[in-house]
Amino acid sequence: MEKKLLSGNEAIARGAYEANASVATGYPGTPSTEILENISKFYGDKIYCEWAPNEKVAFETAAGATTTGARAITTMKLVGLNVAADPLMTLAYTGVAGGFIAVVADDPGMNSSQNEQDTRLFAHFAKVPVLEPADSQEAKEFVKIGFEISEQFGTPVILRTTTTTSHSRSVVELGAPIELNRPHSFKKDPQRFVPIPAFARGMRVRLEERVEKLAKAASISSLNRIEWNTNGDKRVGIVTSGAAYQYVKEVFPEANILKLGWCYPFPDELFLEFADQVERVFVIEELEDFMERRFKELGVATVGKRLGNEKLVPKYGPLDVDVLRDVKRKLAENEATKAYFVAPNVTKSDAKLPEIPTLPNRPPVLCPGCPHRGFFYALSKFDVVVSGDIGCYTLGVAPPLNCMDTVLCMGGGFTVAHGMDCAKNDRPVVGIVGDSTFFHSGMTGLMDVVYNKGKSTLVVLDNRITAMTGHQENPGTGKTILGEETFAASVSEIAKAMGCKNVVEINPRYLDETTKALKTAIESDEPWLIVAKEPCPLAYRKKLEKNYRVNQEKCKKCGGCLKIGCPAIERAADKTVSVNESLCVDCGLCAQVCKFNALEEVDLAAAKGGLV
C-alpha cells in the first residue's frame, strides 16, 4: 500500500474514510480544524460533512446519525467539548447504535487556546473510552479501532489528540476503505434512547457495567502494549501515552515501557501486570497526573509529577525531549533514584557565543487591511469597558490598540457586557463578538439583553468568515463546507427578529461612520447592535490596483499613523515613516488618521510604469 507523509489531522480524516464513516461534523478550532477540512476536501463525495454553528450542534448531529446505525465522527478543540458536554454526558447513558467518535484536540502549552484542560479527565467524568494516538499512523488506525470499540460496547468514544500529534507529520501506510453494507434504520427502543428518570436509572446501571467491561477490554487491547528492553534489565518501567511516548523513547531508550493508546476506562489488570514485573514504576504523561493517580489508587508507588518533595514531570505546558532530559537529569541526581538512571549527555558547542541582542517580540497581530483595526481605532477614543470573545479580534488587546478588557469564552462578549451593565458599572460597556461566534453562542446573549431590557452596546465584527482558524465557512457566509451555495443568515435580520430595535450596519474601514455609530449607541439607554461588516482581506483577496505611500515632503514624522498598529507601516531609527509596499492592501485607514495628508494613494500600474 502507498505510504504518505500526513499530519495527525490528515490521518484522522483518512481514518474516517477507511472506516467508512457516513457523517462528519465539527466546529473549527485549533488544533482540530484540518480534520474536517480534509474529510470534506478528499472524501466529501463519500462522507456527509458539515461545519455546525457550534460544537454542541455538531456533536448532536453526529449523535443523531449514529442512532440509525451509521458511523459518525465529530471534531472540536478542547474547549469545544465544554460546549458539547451536555449531549456527551447523556449520550454515554443512552449509548450508541452505530459507531461514534468525538475527536477532541488538546493544546498543551496553549499555542492557540485560552486554557489547557486535559480531555482525559472529561472522558473519565463522562465514563467513556479515550484513545490517544502517538503519531499519524496511530491516529488513522485509532479511528478505525475506535469505531469498533464504539460498536462493540455501544459507547461513544473520545479520540484525544494534542497539538503535537495533530500538527506533526509522519509516515502513514494507507489502507483500503472497509465495506459495511449495513442499513441505516432507527429502531424504536424508548428504554434505550429516552432517558426519562424511569429509564435513565437502568441506563445508569448499564453504564457502570459497561465501564467494567471496557476496562477489561483495554487491558488486553492491541492499543496498549509493553515494550521490554533488549537487555533484560527490569528495574525501570515507564508508563506513558500520546506524544509523550515519542520523547520517552528518545530520552529513555534503555527503559521498559508501558505504552497506552487506550488509557481509560483504566486497564487495571495491565497496570498491575506491568507494575509486578518491574522494580520501579515511573509515569511520564503530558498535563494532568491522570494515569499516575490510578496507579496510586491501585496501591502502586510511582514517581511522576513528583519525586519525593520535588516537582518532576511538569503538570502544565507541553513535554518534549529537552523537558524529559531535565527530568532524567533530576532522576540521576536524586538519592532515591540515582541507581536507576544515568544523566543524559548533550553535545553543546564549546565556543563561547557573544551575548545575543534583545530581539523584538513578534506577537501575532491583525493583518494589514484587517477591518477590525479601524473599528478598534475608533473605539479606542471612547472611555468604555470592552468585553470580547475568541477570534482574530481578540488581538485588539495588544498595543497600540489596547482595546480588549475581558475575554471569557466563545460567544461571551455580549453577556459579560450585559452583566457589567446589570451591576451598574460606572462606565459604559461595549460587548463584542465575531460573525462566527455570534452564530456559535453570541446570539442567545443578544436575546437575553433585549428580553431583559439591557442597554449594552453590542457589536458584531462581521468579516464574513471564521478567520482565526484559517477561513472556514459559517452560517453567515452563504457557502457550505463543500463550497455549495446556501442561505446566508443575516446578523441584522436575526437581531431584529429578536426584538432589537436599534440595528445599524457600518463599514469599519471608515472611521467617521464607525465613530458616529459608536457614539449614538454608547450614549443610548437602549441596547444597540452595530454590525461592523467588511470581508477579511485574506479570505477574499482582490487584485490590488492601488496602495499607499508616504509623501515625505508632507510627513511631519509625528507617528500618528503608527497608532493603528498596521504591520505595513514601518518607522526607521530617524523616525522616517514608510509604507511596506509588499504588505499594504490599500485599506486606506492610515490616510484617515494622518493629519497632514501625507499618506497618498498611488496607482500601482502607473507607479510601476514610472520606474521602467
Next chain:
Amino acid sequence: MNAQTNTKESTSVVLVGVGGQGILLASAIIAQAALTTGYDVKTYEVHGMAQRGGSVLAQVRYGEKVYSPLIPKHEASVLASLERTEALRYVDYLAPHGLAVVSDQVIVPVTVSSGAATYPEMDETALKTYFPRLVYVSAVERALELGNARAANVILLGALSTKLDNLADDAWQKAIQTCVKPKFVDLNLQAFYLGRELAKNA
C-alpha cells in the same frame, strides 16, 4: 522492537521566519526528499494564532527511525531563517558545527514601529559571530532576478541542501516536482540550484 535506536543518527532541520514567508513549502520539500530516499520522516509546524505575523518555526527530522517530531536543543544540522534576525531567536537549536542559512530580508515587527522595541543592528559580520558556519543570502533580491520574490524560500532551501548530503540531487528534484504547482516547477528548480551555488561560494 528495537529500543536502542541511536537518535543522533537522525538529521534535523529547523526553518524559521515570519508568518506568510513560505516556510511550510520549504519544510514540505525537505520532508518529501527524505521520504523519497526511504527515510523515516517527521515534521512539525505552527498553525493558528501564531501565523498572523508572528515568529514561526518549522521542523523536519529524518533518519532510519525518528521518534520525537520536535527537535531537541543543540541537534539541528541546519538552521535556516527567511528573516535576518529571527535565526538568533532559535540559535539554541543548532548543533555544534551546524550550518546557518540566513536571508538578509528585514521584516520590522509592529512592536518596533510603535517604539516599544528596537530592531537590532545586524549584518553578515555580526551574524558570523553567532553562526561560525553562515551562508548569508540576499534571497529576495536574487528571487526577483529570477522573476518572482516568492522563490526566496527555495533559494534558501538550495543553500541548506548542501549540508544535507544524505539526500541526493535526484530526490530534491523529485520533491520539488511533487510539492510545487506544475507552472512554478522550473522557477523553483532554478531557485534551488542558485541557492546551491551561493552556498558553495560562501
